[in-house]
Amino acid sequence: MNYLLEEIIRIALMEDLGHGDITSVLTVPEDHASRANIIAKEQFLLAGMPFVREIFKTVDDGIILDALVQEGNNVGKGDVIAEVSGKTRSLLAGERIALNILQRISGIATITKSYADKVKGLPVIIVDTRKTVPGMRYMEKYGVRMGGGRNHRFGLYDGILIKDNHIKIAGGVAKAVEAARMRHHLLKIEVEVKDFKELNDALDSGADIIMLDNMSVKDMAEAVRLVKGRALLEASGNVNLHNVREIAETGVDIISIGALTHSAKAVDISMKII
Numbered sequence: 001m002n003y004l005l006e007e008i009i010r011i012a013l014m015e016d017l018g019h020g021d022i023t024s025v026l027t028v029p030e031d032h033a034s035r036a037n038i039i040a041k042e043q044f045l046l047a048g049m050p051f052v053r054e055i056f057k058t059v060d061d062g063i064i065l066d067a068l069v070q071e072g073n074n075v076g077k078g079d080v081i082a083e084v085s086g087k088t089r090s091l092l093a094g095e096r097i098a099l100n101i102l103q104r105i106s107g108i109a110t111i112t113k114s115y116a117d118k119v120k121g122l123p124v125i126i127v128d129t130r131k132t133v134p135g136m137r138y139m140e141k142y143g144v145r146m147g148g149g150r151n152h153r154f155g156l157y158d159g160i161l162i163k164d165n166h167i168k169i170a171g172g173v174a175k176a177v178e179a180a181r182m183r184h185h186l187l188k189i190e191v192e193v194k195d196f197k198e199l200n201d202a203l204d205s206g207a208d209i210i211m212l213d214n215m216s217v218k219d220m221a222e223a224v225r226l227v228k229g230r231a232l233l234e235a236s237g238n239v240n241l242h243n244v245r246e247i248a249e250t251g252v253d254i255i256s257i258g259a260l261t262h263s264a265k266a267v268d269i270s271m272k273i274i
Contacts, residue, residue, distance in 0.1 A: 005051070008135045009058050012097045024089045034088040034273050036095075038102070040075040041268035045113050047071060047146035048105030049082065051139055052098045060090035072109070072146050081269070088273070095271050103266040104136070105143040111264045112147025114241060115257060119248040124255055126244075127152040127234075131258040140261045152256055160184065161211070162191040173201035181206070190234070199223055203230055211236050211256070217246055224251035 038052075049071050056063040063086035069075055084091055115126050126149040132140045141151045153159030162176045170176035173191055180189050190209035193199045196219075202210045203226075210227070212220055214237035227233055234254040235247050247255055 002138050004135070005054070005138050006058075008139075009051075009055055009097070011135075012100075013055070013058060013094070016097055017093055021089065021093050024092045028088050028092070030087075030089065032088040033086060034091055035083060035085040036091050036271050036273045037080045038082045038084065038099075038269060038271050040079045040081055041077060041270055043074065043076050044106050044267040045110045045147060046073055046075050046081060046106055047109035047143045048102045048139065051101050051105065052082070055098045055101065056084060056086075056090075056094045059094040060086055062086050063090055063094070084271075091271075091273070099269050099271060100266075101139065103269050104133075104264070105139055105146075106269070107266045108140055108143030108261055108264040109147035110267060112144050112149040112260050115244055115255075115260070116148035118241060118244045119255070122245075122248045124248040124252060125150050126260075127254055127256045128260045129256055129258040129262075130155065131262040133261075143264075144260050147260075149260060160187050160189045162189065162207075164192060164194070164213075167191075167198075173198050173207075174205040177202065177205035177207050192236075196223070196226070199226065203227065207231055209234055209254075212252070213237055217243070217250060220247060220252055221250040 046069050049067050053065050056065055063084060066083045068083065069079065069081050075081060119126065128141055128144045128149060129152055137154065144151060153161065160180050162180060167173055167176050170179055173193065177189055177191055188208035190211060191202045191207045192211040192213045193202050194213050199210060209232045211234040212223055220235055224233060232253040234256055235252045236256045239247060239255055239257045244255060
């Protein structure tokens with residue numbers, strides 16, 4: 001288990017429980033045990049059950065979770081996703097955090113699948129960005145993978161992506177790429193460009209990946225023609241479900257979409273004692 005994930009779960013539970021669940025202590029006998037169903041209230045792609053399991057385990061390692069739907073499968077309204085059993089107070093203590101995370105990660109997987117389906121049959125990959133909820137990146141990027149997308153860099157530490165501010169400070173695209181290559185020869189170098197001058201500079205400097213920032217579809221197609229496979233091309237900015245197929249058809253290799261995480265709608269899930 002990722003140590004940051006363990007810490008996020010601990011903080012989330014502490015935030016919700018504080019010094020204890022007052023209502024349950026007053027209304028539920030300490031030794032009372034129950035079974036509960038986790039139920040889908042709409043159609044979506046299921047993702048996040050490993051985190052739900054860890055949440056209930058953190059609350060009470062005596063809780064048993066029986067998943068009834070395989071991770072990554074579609075569920076319909078009314079489907080029972082899983083059954084949890086154990087001390088009733090423990091079930092109620094973990095309920096809200098477990099549902100919050102399952103709803104969000106399933107929402108991310110669901111919207112990612114919508115984008116992946118739109119470009120089906122084309123040689124392009126859909127990737128996420130760093131536009132994630134602080135602390136939730138590990139889980140949110142997992143949701144992207146479950147929906148058929150791939151992960152871009154996880155953070156500033158595991159990939160070189162030269163953006164506009166780096167270019168400005170370095171004195172141009174070529175100087176920024178040269179500086180990165182001189183100091184770190186192991187990682188691929190990606191550079192963001194906003195026009196054809198910067199595109200040519202990136203090509204001449206030997207960039208491995210070139211991000212076309214907010215370019216029109218027409219300009220993306222021209223960029224693909226100019227690059228001719230000398231670097232991978234990534235389309236970024238103003239991508240939505242209505243234009244993603246058109247963008248993919250230009251021949252770019254990668255389409256990055258911040259909306260996979262920053263605008264994903266949480267799906268509707270409930271937990272009911274049975």
